Amino acid sequence: MKEKPLSSLCTPALVVDVDKVKRNALRMIERCGSRRCIVVSTLAEACFYADHGFDDILYAYSLPLDKVERCADLSERLDLFQILLDHPHALDELKKRPLRDGRLWHVWLKLDCGNGRAGVLHSQPEAISLAQAIVGTKGVELTGVYVHCGNSYNCRGVEQIQAVAQETTDLTLQFMEKLKASGITCKSSIGSTPSCSHPVKDMGKLSEVHPGNYGFYDVQQSVIGSCTLEEVAVKVLTRVIGHCPHRNQLLIDCGWCGLSLDGAGKLPTGYAVIEGHPDLKLLSMTQEHGRVEPISGPLDYSKFPLGSLLTLIPYHSCATAVMHPVYHVHSEGRLLGKWIPTRGW
């Protein structure tokens, strides 16, 4: 069967350039090496990968107490199901649910080295005492120390990214030394899309890294400096569905059901970059409509007849991909098939 072109898709449609994904993945392997395991952020994803042959899965999310039993199931089923923990109460829950057949809970201590989200703060004595408590708990193994340097998202350019990567690595290695001084050895890791896209040499001293959204990338990562705009592998196809000459605007069939709102106020071109049209701005979106206008001057409507295709490069591909029940995969514009993402929790 002859593969259909992208233009055969009804819009809005999320399209994935599989060649770019492969190139991005190869480049990450060259930079950081590879392992057969996978890191997920929801249990739904963990179950999906477990059902499809992965037996080494890290659920990189501080153990939610409503999901202990589901985590226990995966721990008893897989070679190596690993969880995160940053609070002694969560450890108490593990004690209450010993695993069958003498299996161990594989626990990473989640450490906050300046990101300001989850994790026990690296500088607080509670961090060491929690590590000690994990080590001292029967049926639980301290697998490693996990740090997410999401603060690298505030960076602009390689130099700033590498400064955050270096600082996070230093703090993590210092923490590992403190652990060692109290007789504890385990793995260490940091991760984020920017820091793993431009790793510093000292990251080689860590056990592993978790490189984030390197497969798809997006406009945000290009602004940070993790990638070029050409490396972004996921886009949203949209069509012109209205002309509004009285407002110097056109309407497209992509609103916030097809593109995340989280580019708001971040780009001169609005909520996305419109490929090939740096002079256009995606000004606003409602549920199923986007308003597009020129950054300056009058719109030439003859260039954008009703039904014509535009390609949006998303500001944040994670947030946009989650809006789509189907990913349309293509190679050089020829459709190869569909990916159905795993959603929910």
Place this chain on the structure above:
Amino acid sequence: MKEKPLSSLCTPALVVDVDKVKRNALRMIERCGSRRCIVVSTLAEACFYADHGFDDILYAYSLPLDKVERCADLSERLDLFQILLDHPHALDELKKRPLRDGRLWHVWLKLDCGNGRAGVLHSQPEAISLAQAIVGTKGVELTGVYVHCGNSYNCRGVEQIQAVAQETTDLTLQFMEKLKASGITCKSSIGSTPSCSHPVKDMGKLSEVHPGNYGFYDVQQSVIGSCTLEEVAVKVLTRVIGHCPHRNQLLIDCGWCGLSLDGAGKLPTGYAVIEGHPDLKLLSMTQEHGRVEPISGPLDYSKFPLGSLLTLIPYHSCATAVMHPVYHVHSEGRLLGKWIPTRGW
């Protein structure tokens, strides 16, 4: 089987209070009457309802040229499949696709009476000439004139809502008079959640109204004045998953994968209202985390142990509901079942 309580759900979870939905629907019927038809904003929804017994469906979205064939299929299959149109090129596409068995395309002219999104502007001569062109096209029927007064979303309070409702009704009725003067009669309609929640008397002169998101409502509608906060029927359950005393914050398991970002900057309580905790603010969200802090003063962590449930009232229920692959339906906190929403386009 004994129905389980809401607290048995893993979080984040979208929960629908079916009693409130019924009460909201009854109140709308009392205000505006009822018809057996339904209005949808995607063809995926149209197909869902067509597959489940609806034979009078209005696809309230200016005809997208990539979906003409799918619209033709529904037009040939249902008693009354109705579409919207606001551009002569879209009419040309209908001419190219006559329906089988002498069926007619049922077309509403989409008119813009100040909303500033889709539709031909009411004051422009093109509006009348497009209506005439529709009437003059073989195989096409001008069913009515459709106006969405989404500009009522800028209102605060009943008086402002009713001013927009009155103005939209007046402009629509004036347009109907102009049509009549050129020998054209057809239905008329306006719609939006605020205007139909507080209809003005003259709306009784219209053929029908399209009342929007009256079933679920949300914080936005309560701020506009369409409803009270108590009438909001859809909420997001979330759990505390982290304590961050060094930042005076706690973390919840709901990020922008479970709650829309479009409440940004709109509420003193952040991205949502946290039910029963007017002193708390949902400050920020990442993919699977929310940061909550007190509006003022120190956080009393003893009130929010790890795993404790919080209930988020969403700023915009349409935008939040679309994030969830399952709606959990309950009556007085006892779970009755699941609704699986139709997604995509």
